[in-house]
Amino acid sequence: MTQQPSLITPDVLIIGAGPAGLTAAAELASRHGGRILAVDREPAAGGIPRHSDHTGYGLRDLHRVMSGPAYARHLVRRATAAGAEIRTHTMVTGWSDDHTVDVTGPEGRYRIRPQAIVLATGARERPRTARRVPGDRPHGVYTTGQLQNLVHLHHRPVGKRAVIVGGELVSWSAAVTLREAGCTPALMISRYPKAESYGVFNLAGRAVLRVPVATRSRVTRIIGKGRCQAVEIEHLDTGRRRTVACDTVVFTGDWIPDHELARTAGIALDPGTLGPLTDTALRTSRPGVYAAGNMLHPVDTADVAALDGRHVAHQVISYLQGMREHAEGVRLLADAPFRWVAPQILRPQDPAPPRGRLLLWSDQFVRFPKVAVRQDGRVIARRSLSWPAAPGRVFRVPSSVLEGVSPSGGPVHIGLERV
Amino acid sequence: MTATPHRPAGGVFDVAVIGGGIVGAAIARELSGCDVSVALLEARDDVGDGTSKANTAILHTGFDAKPGTLESRLVARGYHLLSAYAKATGIPVEHTGAVLVAWNGEELRALPGLKEKAEANGYEHCRIVDADEVYRILPDLADGALGGLTVPDESIICTWTTNLALATDAQQRGTTVLLQHAVTGIDEGPESTTLRTSSGDVRARWVVNAAGLGADHIDRLFGHDRFTVTPRRGELFVFDKLARPMVDKIVLPVPTSRGKGVLISPTIYGNVMLGPTAEDLTDRTDTSTSEDGFDFLLRKGEGLMPRLLAEEVTASYAGLRAAIDHPDYLIEATPQQRYLLVGGIRSTGLTAGIAIAEHVRTLLEEAGLNLRSRGDLPEPPRMPNIGEAAQRPYQDADLIARDPAYGTIVCFCERVTEGEIRDACHAPLPARDLEGLRRRTRAMNGRCQGFFCGAAVTALREEHHDHDGRDSRQHKDNR
Ligand SMILES: Cc1cc2nc3c(=O)[nH]c(=O)nc-3n(C[C@H](O)[C@H](O)[C@H](O)COP(=O)(O)OP(=O)(O)OC[C@H]3O[C@@H](n4cnc5c(N)ncnc54)[C@H](O)[C@@H]3O)c2cc1C
Ligand SMILES: Cc1cc2nc3c(=O)[nH]c(=O)nc-3n(C[C@H](O)[C@H](O)[C@H](O)COP(=O)(O)OP(=O)(O)OC[C@H]3O[C@@H](n4cnc5c(N)ncnc54)[C@H](O)[C@@H]3O)c2cc1C
Numbered sequence: 001m002t003q004q005p006s007l008i009t010p011d012v013l014i015i016g017a018g019p020a021g022l023t024a025a026a027e028l029a030s031r032h033g034g035r036i037l038a039v040d041r042e043p044a045a046g047g048i049p050r051h052s053d054h055t056g057y058g059l060r061d062l063h064r065v066m067s068g069p070a071y072a073r074h075l076v077r078r079a080t081a082a083g084a085e086i087r088t089h090t091m092v093t094g095w096s097d098d099h100t101v102d103v104t105g106p107e108g109r110y111r112i113r114p115q116a117i118v119l120a121t122g123a124r125e126r127p128r129t130a131r132r133v134p135g136d137r138p139h140g141v142y143t144t145g146q147l148q149n150l151v152h153l154h155h156r157p158v159g160k161r162a163v164i165v166g167g168e169l170v171s172w173s174a175a176v177t178l179r180e181a182g183c184t185p186a187l188m189i190s191r192y193p194k195a196e197s198y199g200v201f202n203l204a205g206r207a208v209l210r211v212p213v214a215t216r217s218r219v220t221r222i223i224g225k226g227r228c229q230a231v232e233i234e235h236l237d238t239g240r241r242r243t244v245a246c247d248t249v250v251f252t253g254d255w256i257p258d259h260e261l262a263r264t265a266g267i268a269l270d271p272g273t274l275g276p277l278t279d280t281a282l283r284t285s286r287p288g289v290y291a292a293g294n295m296l297h298p299v300d301t302a303d304v305a306a307l308d309g310r311h312v313a314h315q316v317i318s319y320l321q322g323m324r325e326h327a328e329g330v331r332l333l334a335d336a337p338f339r340w341v342a343p344q345i346l347r348p349q350d351p352a353p354p355r356g357r358l359l360l361w362s363d364q365f366v367r368f369p370k371v372a373v374r375q376d377g378r379v380i381a382r383r384s385l386s387w388p389a390a391p392g393r394v395f396r397v398p399s400s401v402l403e404g405v406s407p408s409g410g411p412v413h414i415g416l417e418r419v
Numbered sequence: 420m421t422a423t424p425h426r427p428a429g430g431v432f433d434v435a436v437i438g439g440g441i442v443g444a445a446i447a448r449e450l451s452g453c454d455v456s457v458a459l460l461e462a463r464d465d466v467g468d469g470t471s472k473a474n475t476a477i478l479h480t481g482f483d484a485k486p487g488t489l490e491s492r493l494v495a496r497g498y499h500l501l502s503a504y505a506k507a508t509g510i511p512v513e514h515t516g517a518v519l520v521a522w523n524g525e526e527l528r529a530l531p532g533l534k535e536k537a538e539a540n541g542y543e544h545c546r547i548v549d550a551d552e553v554y555r556i557l558p559d560l561a562d563g564a565l566g567g568l569t570v571p572d573e574s575i576i577c578t579w580t581t582n583l584a585l586a587t588d589a590q591q592r593g594t595t596v597l598l599q600h601a602v603t604g605i606d607e608g609p610e611s612t613t614l615r616t617s618s619g620d621v622r623a624r625w626v627v628n629a630a631g632l633g634a635d636h637i638d639r640l641f642g643h644d645r646f647t648v649t650p651r652r653g654e655l656f657v658f659d660k661l662a663r664p665m666v667d668k669i670v671l672p673v674p675t676s677r678g679k680g681v682l683i684s685p686t687i688y689g690n691v692m693l694g695p696t697a698e699d700l701t702d703r704t705d706t707s708t709s710e711d712g713f714d715f716l717l718r719k720g721e722g723l724m725p726r727l728l729a730e731e732v733t734a735s736y737a738g739l740r741a742a743i744d745h746p747d748y749l750i751e752a753t754p755q756q757r758y759l760l761v762g763g764i765r766s767t768g769l770t771a772g773i774a775i776a777e778h779v780r781t782l783l784e785e786a787g788l789n790l791r792s793r794g795d796l797p798e799p800p801r802m803p804n805i806g807e808a809a810q811r812p813y814q815d816a817d818l819i820a821r822d823p824a825y826g827t828i829v830c831f832c833e834r835v836t837e838g839e840i841r842d843a844c845h846a847p848l849p850a851r852d853l854e855g856l857r858r859r860t861r862a863m864n865g866r867c868q869g870f871f872c873g874a875a876v877t878a879l880r881e882e883h884h885d886h887d888g889r890d891s892r893q894h895k896d897n898r
Contacts, residue, residue: 041831089828091828091834093834104813105827106819106823108816108820109814109816110816124870125870127867127868127870129733129868130732132732132735134707134708134709134713135709136707137707137708142869142873143868143869143870145870145871146871149874150873154874154875156874156877156878263661264661
């Protein structure tokens with residue numbers, strides 16, 4: 001006979017021990033005390049930075065710059081020192097009721113029923129299949145996540161000559177990893193007229209990387225039996241196709257949140273981010289369930305995810321203290337060229353969003369963006385920003401642009417003023 | 420208990436079966452239930468690596484087969500045999516039922532004929548339903564359905580486990596499984612036939628040709644010119660598990676002469692499948708997917724269930740049916756050559772496999788091979804459950820308490836545990852590469868396709884491989 005699974009009842013359960021979850025855990029444990037439990041399905045806590053073995057982590061949250069693995073270790077130590085418990089190799093596999101989750105780990109199969117839950121399960125890159133790229137199915141086709149896992153955690157060789165699909169920050173990160181693994185990044189392919197992150201890329205310096213970029217291009221076919229031999233690429237404007245020889249292909253960027261738990265709970269998702277729909281307090285549509293990090297904005301840098309974690313901790317503490325009422329809010333909507341905005345609900349009396357920023361994703365490069373906020377057909381704010389809106393990285397807008405929003409009005413549209 | 424392997428006398432097997440797909444494996448299993456020595460020869464590194472790994476995995480009732488054909492008889496019988504065998508071995512099956520949907524007047528008018536055809540095939544449970552009933556069963560179907568025919572017993576099954584169970588069973592009954600044995604030549608002698616293969620010669624008194632896409636080539640080596648195989652490609656999309664609540668039943672089109680058409684089906688792993696296409700090729704190895712195939716499927720999908728297309732695609736693949744220029748299965752013995760052909764097992768071979776094996780046994784007996792049933796057969800193997808309908812190891816508290824390796828999830832999307840990967844690497848027919856491991860456990864088959872687990876799964880497989888000390892020639896994953 002199978003026994004009723006055992007149950008544990010911490011004050012707060014944090015699902016996902018990446019930068020967002022670990023920072024929330026540290027903050028909750030040090031400010032609230034009580035039993036704070038963070039679980040992660042990986043063998044070690046730390047999230048993506050664990051296998052992203054290059055510098056560029058920690059700027060906004062820790063005010064210093066360190067490597068991914070060092071950053072991950074630091075966040076783990078801090079959460080543990082504050083008194084949070086971290087269980088690794090521990091996966092939340094589903095819900096047994098609205099506030100109870102099922103868990104599997106080497107210690108067994110059990111249930112966790114906390115008073116509050118923070119979803120911090122991060123995001124992943126769409127693999128080749130999800131991008132619907134046809135052709136053969138050879139070895140040597142990866143996402144950046146898999147590549148960095150192979151190279152940095154498992155010290156495995158990859159091929160000799162790679163094509164990188166995408167031109168985001170993470171694509172350059174893939175180039176760094178390939179170089180380190182002795183594989184030449186022969187070509188980067190971007191749909192956009194310019195590689196999105198050129199201007200801001202300072203990780204290793206693009207001068208050092210010197211990867212040629214095929215802009216306005218897409219991959220139309222993968223070729224090779226056994227091992228990858230080539231990709232066919234198409235120029236979007238001319239339709240001209242050519243094959244590029246390579247034994248490795250890395251599909252980078254094109255993020256999707258790991259939203260399975262949110263979706264199977266019936267928590268409302270935002271059609272733009274595909275993460276949970278949240279207000280500026282990072283509440284989801286289910287009372288007592290909050291969300292933070294890249295599952296809300298796929299994908300931003302780790303320090304921003306971490307600061308989400310700090311922000312959400314304060315909201316969870318208010319909730320635990322009994323502050324559960326909140327007003328109706330207005331919906332924030334992204335207008336083209338923006339694909340999404342996060343968070344998506346503004347309620348009177350709620351705090352400003354994390355870091356006082358709205359996060360948006362642009363499908364177009366705009367050097368001097370002039371943001372326009374409209375409600376009920378009226379422009380209620382205009383703001384010229386001194387940084388560009390560029391595809392492939394988050395565009396940040398000070399949330400003060402929302403000051404004129406009427407809490408009883410219709411949805412608020414955030415777009416650009418056309419000149 | 421296990422049976423004593425039946426050693427070939429003087430280096431000569433009683434029967435050699437060419438082809439380790441579902442059909443060949445079923446035949447080897449059936450014959451090993453008798454007092455003969457059997458070899459199963461497979462060209463590739465693993466059994467089930469041909470057509471049998473890439474189909475739509477439906478356990479057909481045979482309701483729409485052409486009445487009176489051998490195929491109709493063997494599919495109907497195969498349905499029952501495989502259902503029972505699945506129970507005995509743990510092959511995942513879900514009896515979901517199907518709805519055949521009519522989208523225009525012509526299709527609607529075809530329904531009564533299809534019902535009669537089903538009855539002529541001995542299948543009595545079809546019912547004609549109106550549009551309201553169709554939408555009650557499938558609320559997410561596109562607008563415009565006019566009516567339908569229900570096929571309550573049409574089911575979904577795990578094709579990989581079926582092939583593995585049959586081959587494992589055959590092996591435990593004494594069949595010698597010879598992988599990487601591509602048959603390239605035939606020498607007929609008076610008492611035995613020598614099969615020339617890529618790994619040396621194999622001699623047998625009788626030869627059964629179940630080589631799928633290669634069956635006509637083998638047939639020609641025996642001096643026949645009976646038929647030609649045309650590889651008919653079928654491309655498929657597998658949608659994310661989160662789409663599964665939309666599709667509880669198999670959604671069938673009204674069949675045409677070209678084949679069964681594009682269907683939407685739940686999979687035994689909890690996904691939703693859309694496909695297959697049907698396109699005649701010349702290259703028998705071309706299992707690539709194509710732009711045209713994808714466009715065609717997306718157009719069809721849009722027409723059938725637009726909401727499905729908003730879901731993420733987890734995987735896409737293509738399989739090749741062995742279509743032949745002959746309207747029925749082509750199963751014929753040539754007694755004077757001690758040779759039997761099993762050809763043209765195109766789109767129903769998964770279902771019919773075990774029934775084909777029974778039929779083959781009868782034909783061989785009639786042709787003069789003495790086949791006495793053995794009384795000492797081992798139990799059929801218990802296969803690991805990789806289906807969603809029954810409990811998986813990660814959900815089994817008692818199992819995890821006994822062995823924590825079943826609580827250590829390695830592939831998160833598919834919830835595959837370290838214990839399962841270990842077991843698959845040490846099974847009687849072990850996983851030798853990542854593909855073999857995928858088919859035995861589902862590892863890396865999920866929505867992230869290896870983003871999180873690819874490296875860990877690769878490492879685990881190699882660790883177990885190294886401990887096995889098996890041939891490292893096959894050490895080719897992700898080099
Ligand atoms: C290749 C690459 C390079 C990058 N380079 C940089 C950089 O240089 N600088 C920078 O600032 N940012 C970088 N980033 C982005 C940065 O890694 C992310 O912003 C950050 O990791 C997001 O943190 P998170 O906590 O939201 O999610 P994650 O780090 O993704 O953590 C989520 C965690 O949740 C766990 N989890 C998910 N589901 C479950 C479940 N059901 N049960 C238990 N656990 C679960 C996962 O195992 C994971 O550990 C990079 C990202 C990638 C992929
Ligand atoms: C797209 C598609 C959808 C389908 N859907 C269904 C379905 O829903 N239900 C159903 O019942 N059936 C379905 N089928 C049909 C079913 O998959 C096949 O009928 C069945 O797999 C045939 O099995 P087989 O053993 O004859 O062939 P295979 O699985 O191809 O096995 C033949 C084996 O012979 C080996 N071989 C070939 N030449 C040689 C040689 N010279 N020497 C040694 N070995 C050799 C090959 O490597 C191969 O492993 C579908 C098929 C396709 C393509």
